[in-house]
Amino acid sequence: MPTCLAQLDFTTVATGVLFYALAAVVALSAVGVVVSTNIVRTAACLLFALVGVAGLYVLLSAEFLAAVQVVVYVGGTLILIIFGVMLTSKSAALTTGARRGEVAVACIIGAVMLACLTLILLRTTFTSDPMDPAAPYPVVALGTALLGNYLIPFELISVVLLVVMIGAAYLAKARRGDR
């Protein structure tokens, strides 16, 4: 094996390359979401951005979070596309153009967000603890927490979601009855 390769730390190089590749995918698709005027294309770009973020989670050894990200957001973009196709007619309305005022407002909000995030990034001192190999795997800890220590809040949130679902079903049904 060439010495130059042996000297490079494998993990640093591999994670570096993968990080920048994934970050590029996420950034480009995020730009695509903003720029594209076609609603289905926007959803497709959003999908790539979210899957790229899942890849970043994998790089951080958070496979569970990555899998959840994929499962939840693929479903989410799916629904978005269905609405995009079903609630708008095929011909004209599928393209969503923004007016000049909206663009200006969006730019201002974006700039403020960017400034805030940059400030936070610059002013925070990040500490990172290496993972303890003896500790139970995060999924086990997560499961114990959700169904043990935090059972009541977890179930309460589920009840709130159930209420939302019932409400949505009721509204949809009432509307259909009027017709």
Next chain:
Amino acid sequence: MVSGVMSETAQHIPGLFARVIYDATGLAPSPWASWAMGFVVVAMIFLPAIGLFAVMAIWVERKVAGHIQSRLGPNRVGPIGLLQSIADGIKLITKEDLTPDGADRLLFKLAPYIAFAPAFAAFLALPFGPDLCFEPNLAVGVFWVLAILGLEVMGVILGGWASNNKWATFGAMREACQVVSYEVPLGLSIIVAVAVAGTLNMVTLGHLQGGGLHTWVIFRNPFVMLSFVVYFIASLASNKRAPFDLPESDSELVAGYHTEYSGLRFSMFYFAEYAAMLVVACIQTALFLGAWHDPFGLIGYYYEQFTRTNNTAGLVALNFLAAGIFVGKALALVFVQMWVRWTLPRPRIDQVLYACIKVLLPLSFVLLVGSCVWQLVVPEVTGVPWQTYNPFSPAAWRGAGGTMVTQVLLALVGVGCVGAIVAWVGYAFVTGRNLKQRLTDPSPIPERV
């Protein structure tokens, strides 16, 4: 809790290959070499294997379809039509790659790859043998494969929408409806098995089932046995296979979501379908059917022995045998998928939604709760067979007699079911007329006078 049983010994990238190569060459284990080996494994083993499987499965599917419907199936190209798929492949490659006018060109061209890549990526977490898993330390293996397979849907929907064709769009919308309905029962039926085994890692799941037929997850309690059936039905829906092939339904929608596709891009959708068939069958094998283990627990026993005595040659042989068993079980399930496809008629889309949401969903909830209650009430043996207890010694089951009786009884029921089917098919095979002629001769079978 048994998670991480094997994770200390399991190596990154097919550990066995790495061990053999390091032993033979005397090189020190290097992450670069392992990384390169990962690429070699993906490019030289997984890709050709999936391609070959798809090509052969398409031929088998047509043969099965033919024989189930009293036809012959392909029989002109090569012996008993074996080369038919190759001929089709040549035709597809030489076909013009059309993009319809008014289609969303970018999404149209991208969609087949979005459909194919996830089915391919899912193979990385599948345990083909105790040391033949690409990523054995993936603690959330089952969940990961499920998430990855869900991405395939996006390829179908984007492809259908981008075609600028109303049949394709209808197909895509039906696929979306179907996803919303089958995903929850699919996930819940998997959770039943995972809750019984107590781990999401697919390699650990395999090791837990190594003590013979009665330790397979499917026979742990009656609820798991039923959730095996729920999983199978939901997996048919997830593969868009008949009777749930609504997105394609060629009698109403021309060809559904891939109406406008031709040539290589069309075949990508086909490859995706067959790869996904194999993946869901492999998940079912790993979760329920004892993964790579034989019914007598021999592989589990010898794996434990060889690991203790550090017998590399024995481990290599054992792993290849295990891979054969694993793939064999998965292929048997794929055959059942084909059998169902050519036997059952297609329901309407509202009937599919009804079946998934109003029947399978409540049923899988009942199964999950039932299985959990069962585990609370009936004490069970925890640990890895052969490593922590001897699955065939009654002493090891002391205090868990109820579990042992249930598992052995359920295993007998399972053997009875499979035996009945095999006997039935065997009877038809023996008494059917002119079998050889049916397979080879294209001329009509003469009536027996």
